[in-house]
Structure formats: C-alpha cells, structure tokens
Amino acid sequence: MPEFPRVYAHRGASSLAPENTMAAFVKAMEVGARRFEFDVDIMGDGTLLVIHDQTLDRTTNGSGPYYDLGFSDLRRLDAGAWFSPAYRFERIPELADVVEFLNRYPQMGANLEIKPCRGGRDLRDRLVGSVAVAVDALEDPSRLLVSSFDHDALTRFHAARPAVDLGWLMDRDGRPGPDWRSGASELGCRAVHPDDTGLTEAGVAEMTAAGFEVNVWTVDDPDRARELAGWGVAGVFTNRPQDFPASALAR
Template identity: 30%
Template sequence: MSVFTLPAFAAQENISKQERQKMINTAHRGASGHAPENTMTSFQKGFEMKADYIEIDVQMTMDGELVIIHDTTVDRTTNGTGYVGELTFEEIRNLDAGSWFNDDYTGEIVPTFEEVLDAFHGKIGILIELKAPELYPGIEEEVAKTLKDRNMHKPNNKKIIIQSFNHESMKKSKELLPGVPHGVLAGLSWAGITDEQLAEFASYADYFNPNMNIVTPSLVGRVHEADMMIFPYTSRSQKQANHLINLNVDGIVTDYPEHVYSHPVHHS
C-alpha cells in the first residue's frame, strides 16, 4: 500500500528535513525489518542504511562467552532449542541464525560481542542492551572489560551506550564504566512514572528509553527536564516514526531505518 493513500500520513508533510535529520536513528537489532535480527548482516544493513546506531542484545553462554541474541532461548531465531545460558559457545555457534527469517540467510551465525565491536566501532554507534543480566552473574564486568580492552570506555566516546530493563544492573555498570552513557529501558508499566522516579534514574542514567506506547508530550518534556534523553522503542511503521518525531523525542529505535530520515554519522 502506498503511503499517500493513508490519511494518517498527512502529518508526514509537516515534518521538516531538519526535524528528521536531528533525530537519532537507531537500527533495532540491526535493520531487522530487512535481515535476521542480531546478525552481522542485519548490523551491516543498518550501517549501509546510514543509521546512527545499531542496537544489540548481549547475553552469556554457559562457558562465559558474550553473544548477541535477543531471547533467553535460541528457539525463535535459530534452528536450535534451549536456554542461551545453558548452551556452550560452540553449541550456539553451530546454529543457523538466519533461515527462520528467509532462506536467503541460511548459514547466518550468532555473533559474539567482540565481533560486533571490532567490525562496527568507529563506523556506527552501538547501543548495547544487557538482556536479562540477572541470569548472568558478572556480565556487567565482562562487558566492561571487553570495552576497556578496546579503549572504548572513555568519556569522549559518544558512540557507545549501555541500557537494560534491569535498572540495578545499570547502576552497577555505570560504576564500572562511569565515562559511558547508560540508559534505563521502561515497559508499559512505567506509564505513570513520577518526577521523583525520573530524578532517581537520572542519578545514574543519561537515557530514559520507554515503550513508544507510553510516550506523550508531557513525558518527553519531563525526561528532558530531568536532563535525560529519550529514545522510544520499537517503531515498525512510517506512521509510528512520524508520530514519534512529532512528539519531539531525541531518537527512535526502529526495525526500519528508512522510516526515520537517514543521514551520515559524523564521528569525532
């Protein structure tokens, strides 16, 4: 269906090029509308589409390897079964992480955290989500060590952000990496967040990144007043992206980077 047949898209015409350009465009699990999520192909696609950041999900294998996968089991996005934390790296590495999406991606592998950092740091920003860190004792230290080994923990490095739904984990991570911006993810249950709660988050977080369905002009204003930025998730349509741009958020986490005005990233 072409966009101009939908009345809802009338709002698109009111969004200036400048408004689109200032929006931080984050490719959710890579450009996951176009390629299997959390694979090197998906991340490369996000880079090629000129997103500002790729968003990645970090978990830990039974033998302590940091891998990039969203669910706490491998069932949905690979041809295997079982919990990530109960499988060895070798077992996960031998899985097909692409054919579930499309036969063209048969043979895609689950990448490691190190592989993603080494391939993309300096090319595109990386928004690192610690996925269910409560299942992986010590994961904050392992992530911190991996970043420090690459000198990617310095305050002037604006292209690494760490976030999680586990807010205690973010407090811990911020202590380990005080120079790295951190974010708190917030689901639908945070719709009634108070100014006091925002102030508490702001004591260790630079971003308040909520489910897009709880975002209102008031929330955006209050997050900004608390001196945080707001990157709602997850936009999957042009209409949703336009709505978020009109709400004056700072960035959009999307499966489709083309829905946000794509522009080159300028690295310092």
C-alpha cells in the same frame, strides 16, 4: 528542532536481515543508518552472545535456554535460516564481533542492551563484568550507549565503567519497577528509553524537563517519528530504518 529524531536500527535492520546478526548490522549501515541497537547475554561458559530472547527457539535452529551451553554449542547454531534461506548459516555473533565491527566502521554508533540474565546471580555478575571488559576494546566509546531493563545490572556496569553513557530502559505501563526519575538521576543516565505505546507529549516533556535525552522504542512509522521529534524526542529505535530519510539516518 530537527524534523526527525536520530534513528537506531533495532537489532540491526531487522526487517531486512535476521535480527541481532552481523548481517543485520551491515544491512543497517548499507541503508544509511549510523546507529544500531543490539542485545547481549551470557552463556554458561562465559561466552557473550548477541541475542534478544532467553531461549534459542525463535531466532535459531536450536531450542531451550543457553545458560548451560557454551561456545562450541554457539558455533553449531544457525541464526539466519528462520528469516530467509538467503541467510542460512548466519551465526549468532559474540560481543567481540560487534566491537570489531564498530572499530572497523567508526562512523557507526550503537546501543548495547544488557539483557536481564536468567542464569542466576553469579552468571549475571559475570555478564556485567565481561561486558565492561569487552567495551574497553572500543576505539571510540563515546559512540556507545549502554542500556538495560535490569537496573541493578546497569548500576553495576556504571560502577565498573563510569565514563560510558547509560540509557534507562523504562518498563511498559503497568509493569512494576523503580521510579524512572530517581533511578535514572541517581545513576547519572544520559537518556531514558520509554515504550511508544501510550507515550504522550506531556510524558516526553516531563522526561526532557528532568534533563534526559529521550529515545523511544519501537517506532516503525516515519510519520509517528516526525511527531515525536516535534515533542522533543531525540531518538527512535526502528525495525525499518530503510523507510526513514537519509537526513534522519545520518544524524
């Protein structure tokens, strides 16, 4: 059994560069990570943008939701100055930018998280369909894992691209949601992604016994990651890939 799980740089190397930007993905690669996680949602005109929140406030110089905005608005946003003046003028990437990056650096793998779209059913359906088309441009789709908290969206994506591996994102304890075991099994997910908060060795054993790879979010302490590896966890999402040994980053 490996000493450490494989490492996904969460939203890129998000402690070293502004999250969900090309700078963060490049920085993840520079510190030795071979996998990163990123989030995708959709704007009103169909532009697929890489962002975590449903509003622009936290990670850009914009404000409010983006579901009524489009590409021309996206180009005017600064997604780096909030993090550091060194990243002033860093842009929000489009999904196509990340696909191009993955094709340029075939040693890199990624977890694409489809965000729960708050722009209405039609826009959510367009999000799923557009992501399916976008990933067709990947030269090596085996290096991609697609996950979501919106399990209906994940089901729709699977129907469109059944060959792409899936990760079932599990809600935090106490949140309502479908049973992970039946849902992930019926969808044929390769992996389940639980929150580290409250996670137990027995819980991991239950997930692995059900036949799933377990990838845990969000683990910034290498000692905790080592413990999770001993429990059978396959991967962790971390904001601090630079703190992990090269052997873990290269897995």
